[in-house]
Amino acid sequence: MKKVLVTGGAGFIGSNFIKYLADMRGSWTIVNLDALTYAGNLENLKDLEGSEHYIFAKGDITDRMLVESLFETHGFDYVINFAAESHVDRSIKEPELFIKTNVLGTQCLLDAAKTSWQTGRDADGYPVYRNGVKYLQVSTDEVYGALGNTGKFTETTPLAPNSPYSASKASADMLARAYHRTYRLPVNITRCSNNYGPYQFPEKLIPLMIVNTLDSKPLPVYGDGLQVRDWLHVKDHCSAILTVLEKGQPGEVYNIGGNNERANIEIVRLILKTLGKTEDLIRHVEDRLGHDRRYAIDNTKITTELGWEPAYTFEQGIKETIEWYCTHTDWLSHVRSGAYMAYCESHYGNKSRPGGI
Ligand code: NAD
Ligand code: TYD
Numbered sequence: 001m002k003k004v005l006v007t008g009g010a011g012f013i014g015s016n017f018i019k020y021l022a023d024m025r026g027s028w029t030i031v032n033l034d035a036l037t038y039a040g041n042l043e044n045l046k047d048l049e050g051s052e053h054y055i056f057a058k059g060d061i062t063d064r065m066l067v068e069s070l071f072e073t074h075g076f077d078y079v080i081n082f083a084a085e086s087h088v089d090r091s092i093k094e095p096e097l098f099i100k101t102n103v104l105g106t107q108c109l110l111d112a113a114k115t116s117w118q119t120g121r122d123a124d125g126y127p128v129y130r131n132g133v134k135y136l137q138v139s140t141d142e143v144y145g146a147l148g149n150t151g152k153f154t155e156t157t158p159l160a161p162n163s164p165y166s167a168s169k170a171s172a173d174m175l176a177r178a179y180h181r182t183y184r185l186p187v188n189i190t191r192c193s194n195n196y197g198p199y200q201f202p203e204k205l206i207p208l209m210i211v212n213t214l215d216s217k218p219l220p221v222y223g224d225g226l227q228v229r230d231w232l233h234v235k236d237h238c239s240a241i242l243t244v245l246e247k248g249q250p251g252e253v254y255n256i257g258g259n260n261e262r263a264n265i266e267i268v269r270l271i272l273k274t275l276g277k278t279e280d281l282i283r284h285v286e287d288r289l290g291h292d293r294r295y296a297i298d299n300t301k302i303t304t305e306l307g308w309e310p311a312y313t314f315e316q317g318i319k320e321t322i323e324w325y326c327t328h329t330d331w332l333s334h335v336r337s338g339a340y341m342a343y344c345e346s347h348y349g350n351k352s353r354p355g356g357i
């Protein structure tokens with residue numbers, strides 16, 4: 001029976017993970033610490049309301065006193081840090097918030113875990129920790145930078161982040177690594193490719209294109225739309241995280257990818273076709289600054305060393321995801337509040353490329 005701190009559990013991947021964990025490890029206690037930013041939505045977790053194994057704590061991962069008091073109260077065995085500012089476009093406009101949450105927040109969690117788990121020191125002065133504890137940092141393939149037409153990211157690819165978002169995630173990874181090397185804190189870092197699936201906030205490519213298609217609104221494709229991402233179903237990501245949590249070697253990094261490389265324009269066309277709309281809705285708009293051309297993950301390490309495999313094909317996953325958005329109109333209307341509309345207006349309203357929206 002483990003006690004788990006999940007941060008950012010009201011967001012897209014965190015909420016999918018909490019539900020997955022509650023299904024897979026029903027006797028564990030899960031505490032969800034989430035600041036409920038624009039991206040956090042407790043509606044994602046309403047099935048767990050009232051469960052004796054689930055506790056929600058509203059708060060910020062940079063709030064040291066709060067984080068320490070949660071450790072004292074609950075005596076966590078595991079920490080899984082999903083909490084982050086996660087959208088590249090927002091990071092280009094407002095980098096500072098990304099540094100605060102993604103870097104300082106990670107350090108605060110690492111410190112609290114180290115203090116709470118330490119039982120003494122060894123003969124060389126290194127901290128010794130209680131058995132069976134682990135800190136898992138959820139990171140991204142974007143820390144590796146961009147690829148050309150060939151090759152894939154492995155765990156030894158040098159970090160070369162290109163956006164303020166990926167730079168903040170790389171910084172957090174470096175802190176997690178340093179806490180392992182300097183303090184021997186049992187840490188894993190996972191770096192996954194682009195996730196898709198239910199409960200994703202419609203600022204990211206796939207849900208944005210689905211909701212705009214449903215509304216017959218223009219579909220804003222950045223630049224030529226030939227940028228490539230490696231798509232991973234969120235449920236496959238959840239199973240990979242639990243695998244790393246339970247089987248990963250302390251101090252190791254694991255890449256998680258679904259072997260699903262697609263150009264953005266290909267995805268946009270597939271969504272239009274599935275929903276019976278024509279390509280007239282596509283608008284090529286001004287490109288993102290510093291836009292990474294291609295990401296691709298080599299997942300050999302996690303598949304061969306830990307025995308994890310993705311279960312979804314992209315065809316099945318995207319079909320189910322489109323159906324989910326078509327049948328969860330209440331959820332969609334709640335997350336598309338005035339603030340969401342204001343973001344869309346400020347972000348897409350001023351795209352200036354000829355023919356843009
Ligand atoms: P998301 O934006 O949907 O959710 C982030 C959650 O963190 C929200 O619930 C938000 O309220 C919470 N949060 C933000 N700042 C906080 C703070 N200071 N304190 C506490 N909570 C805070 O993000 P997501 O897509 O679910 O991503 C989860 C993690 O996975 C992130 O660390 C992200 O970098 C990483 N990741 C995401 C993807 C992807 O495709 N979505 C890919 C690779 C890695
Ligand atoms: P996104 O979902 O923001 O994820 P990331 O930038 O982390 O990969 O974007 C995925 C791809 O889709 C990326 O190449 C940018 C592109 N994109 C568009 O073309 N139009 C859009 O409106 C958005 C949000 C993204």
